[in-house]
Amino acid sequence: MSLVKKYGKETTLSLLQSMLLMRRFEEKAGQMYGLRKIGGFCHLYIGQEAVAAGTIGALDLKSDYIIGGYRDHGHALAVGMDPKAIMAELYGKATGCSKGKGGSMHMYSAEKHMLGGNGIVGSQIPVGTGVAWKIKYMEENGVVLCYFGDGAIHQGAFHESLNLAKIHDLPIIYIVENNQYGMGTDFKRVSAVHDLAQMGYAYDIPGKQLNGMQVMEVYDEFVNAVKSIREKPHPLFYEIKTYRYRGHSMSDPAKYRTPEELEEYKQQDPISILLKQMQEEKLITEKEYKKMDNDIKAICDEAVDFAEKSPEPELSALYEDVFAEA
Amino acid sequence: MPVITFREALRQAMDEEMARDDRVFLLGEEVAQYNGAYKVTQGLWEKYGDKRVVDTPITEEGFTGLGVGAAMVGLRPIVEWMTLNFALMAYDQVVSNAAKTRYMSGGQFKLPMVMRGPNGPAEYLAAQHSQALQSIFAHIPGLKVVSPSTPYDAKGLLKTSIRDDNPVIFLEGELMYAWKGEVPEEEYLIPLGKADVKREGSDVSLVSYGKPMRVTLEAAEKLEKEGINAEVIDLRSIKPLDEEAVYASVRKTHCCVIVEESWPFASVGSHLGWLISRNAFDYLDAPVEMVASEEVPMPYNHKLELAVQPQVPKIVAAAKKVLYLDN
Numbered sequence: 084m085s086l087v088k089k090y091g092k093e094t095t096l097s098l099l100q101s102m103l104l105m106r107r108f109e110e111k112a113g114q115m116y117g118l119r120k121i122g123g124f125c126h127l128y129i130g131q132e133a134v135a136a137g138t139i140g141a142l143d144l145k146s147d148y149i150i151g152g153y154r155d156h157g158h159a160l161a162v163g164m165d166p167k168a169i170m171a172e173l174y175g176k177a178t179g180c181s182k183g184k185g186g187s188m189h190m191y192s193a194e195k196h197m198l199g200g201n202g203i204v205g206s207q208i209p210v211g212t213g214v215a216w217k218i219k220y221m222e223e224n225g226v227v228l229c230y231f232g233d234g235a236i237h238q239g240a241f242h243e244s245l246n247l248a249k250i251h252d253l254p255i256i257y258i259v260e261n262n263q264y265g266m267g268t269d270f271k272r273v274s275a276v277h278d279l280a281q282m283g284y285a286y287d288i289p290g291k292q293l294n295g296m297q298v299m300e301v302y303d304e305f306v307n308a309v310k311s312i313r314e315k316p317h318p319l320f321y322e323i324k325t326y327r328y329r330g331h332s333m334s335d336p337a338k339y340r341t342p343e344e345l346e347e348y349k350q351q352d353p354i355s356i357l358l359k360q361m362q363e364e365k366l367i368t369e370k371e372y373k374k375m376d377n378d379i380k381a382i383c384d385e386a387v388d389f390a391e392k393s394p395e396p397e398l399s400a401l402y403e404d405v406f407a408e409a
Numbered sequence: 410m411p412v413i414t415f416r417e418a419l420r421q422a423m424d425e426e427m428a429r430d431d432r433v434f435l436l437g438e439e440v441a442q443y444n445g446a447y448k449v450t451q452g453l454w455e456k457y458g459d460k461r462v463v464d465t466p467i468t469e470e471g472f473t474g475l476g477v478g479a480a481m482v483g484l485r486p487i488v489e490w491m492t493l494n495f496a497l498m499a500y501d502q503v504v505s506n507a508a509k510t511r512y513m514s515g516g517q518f519k520l521p522m523v524m525r526g527p528n529g530p531a532e533y534l535a536a537q538h539s540q541a542l543q544s545i546f547a548h549i550p551g552l553k554v555v556s557p558s559t560p561y562d563a564k565g566l567l568k569t570s571i572r573d574d575n576p577v578i579f580l581e582g583e584l585m586y587a588w589k590g591e592v593p594e595e596e597y598l599i600p601l602g603k604a605d606v607k608r609e610g611s612d613v614s615l616v617s618y619g620k621p622m623r624v625t626l627e628a629a630e631k632l633e634k635e636g637i638n639a640e641v642i643d644l645r646s647i648k649p650l651d652e653e654a655v656y657a658s659v660r661k662t663h664c665c666v667i668v669e670e671s672w673p674f675a676s677v678g679s680h681l682g683w684l685i686s687r688n689a690f691d692y693l694d695a696p697v698e699m700v701a702s703e704e705v706p707m708p709y710n711h712k713l714e715l716a717v718q719p720q721v722p723k724i725v726a727a728a729k730k731v732l733y734l735d736n
Binding site (some may be wrong): 179181183185192198203210211214221240299401405 | 434460468471474475478482483486501502513515517518519520521550551553573575717
């Protein structure tokens with residue numbers, strides 16, 4: 084039985100919707116960046132949507148948490164943060180999810196258990212490990228998904244964290260989203276091993292490689308992984324192979340790769356793949372998809388409109404939230 | 410009142426706070442089964458067990474970051490750094506995450522954690538193990554930095570730090586752990602940001618904090634013998650900083666010497682000197698003097714090592730200089 088059939092209409096539609104929202108939102112964000120409405124670094128996730136959708140789709144965010152790196156718009160949308168608050172954050176407005184003080188790399192939602200967006204490569208990995216520590220300490224039934232890129236995997240933070248997670252059987256899944264380029268450097272040029280899934284084994288943590296263009300494969304694997312951790316806490320490690328269509332950030336023309344390579348990956352677009360699979364199982368019609376897409380585009384337009392109309396933070400906000408009141 | 414050591418005062422503070430709040434836990438190298446490299450955590454593992462007193466591998470970045478994550482979601486970790494020298498390995502976690510997560514998230518998260526351990530020069534340890542690093546922590550917005558000088562202050566300030574909802578860097582000193590002082594049996598807290606007048610005086614203000622308080626007080630006694638009545642202000646916490654206590658003293662004495670054991674360039678003391686010159690300028694009869702560490706990596710040789718640090722004669726000379734008594 085195909086995975087699409089196994090999980091049925093409700094789940095597959097929700098995964099498709101999640102990926103499409105990320106895609107359309109970021110297309111809009113890229114456009115607004117081009118118009119200089121958004122400043123600073125802006126790392127788009129386009130092409131990698133199946134990773135966030137497939138993994139976060141398997142969570143229960145009442146008990147589970149996620150934490151990631153600087154390419155975090157997709158994860159923020161996948162946990163259900165309001166697109167308006169995310170767009171307003173990109174605009175640096177007071178109505179942004181971090182009141183305009185975080186920006187692209189620092190999307191947080193305490194309510195949705197989204198612990199950021201971290202701008203320092205690999206710096207979130209020990210922090211995620213500490214969140215898993217709390218789950219174990221409080222004897223809760225949650226799981227942490229901790230994301231980072233192929234550029235972060237050589238950081239000491241990664242190795243120190245896996246070691247600690249294994250010693251204490253922490254309920255955490257480390258996910259390297261291998262989009263194959265650490266900024267402009269092909270990961271193969273700077274990594275001693277090319278099969279990154281192996282790297283968990285040094286700490287006796289099983290590792291597995293997944294195709295990050297196939298959202299149903301990712302989702303199916305994570306449904307089972309999360310279930311196994313809920314039964315008995317332990318760390319897991321996944322390398323999810325994916326690809327970003329855009330440059331590292333908006334300022335990167337991505338000349339280090341060929342148009343042919345990019346085209347090859349666009350042929351395995353995660354959204355197109357799921358749509359085709361669903362159509363084959365008669366779970367969605369072309370008309371329904373068009374409507375979904377139009378609805379999502381409207382949501383993204385509304386987000387831009389909201390961000391445009393939102394106020395700048397007051398200057399008095401400058402000194403707010405440095406410290407918590409005692 | 411019982412007389413106990415600085416290390417025992419710290420231990421009592423952690424013990425009392427762990428008994429009071431189940432969310433407080435302690436982690437670091439050798440803190441559990443070994444009873445602490447400097448025996449500050451003696452007996453806590455026996456009392457609270459593996460869950461709450463945790464031996465870590467020698468990976469400061471990893472376990473400090475673990476503390477940050479645990480604090481973000483509601484626990485109250487105490488991270489022991491065997492020495493602040495090793496905290497440099499954890500500096501990214503302290504600066505990028507502990508200090509900034511609250512601000513970057515628009516105030517959505519609290520970071521109630523204490524990072525503590527010995528800071529400052531010890532003896533015969535050479536450059537990598539003997540340095541005072543408070544300035545690099547005090548430089549970062551979002552961190553509180555506390556530096557007690559007596560067992561009494563250490564206990565009251567550490568208890569307050571553990572209850573604080575913000576990241577606190579708590580600075581002790583290897584050579585201070587055996588210092589003794591009176592500490593009451595009943596519970597007490599000392600607020601952060603409240604300096605203490607360790608000695609009343611009217612002729613010159615000597616301002617210091619942490620370990621150099623001892624030589625500063627000795628210098629005050631020496632000056633007393635020469636008929637100079639020094640006031641000694643103990644900052645107790647560097648951030649928040651009790652500026653007003655310093656200005657009040659300067660308004661009284663009209664001259665000031667700052668004593669600290671870190672390097673003088675961009676230091677806590679040099680910042681304080683600027684604050685005094687800006688906010689108490691009209692009361693000053695002389696430029697503010699500073700006795701700090703010599704600007705060199707710490708030499709191993711003991712004679713050279715002592716010469717690097719603030720010592721009584723240097724403080725006495727500085728006091729006489731601001732009083733225009735030197736030749």
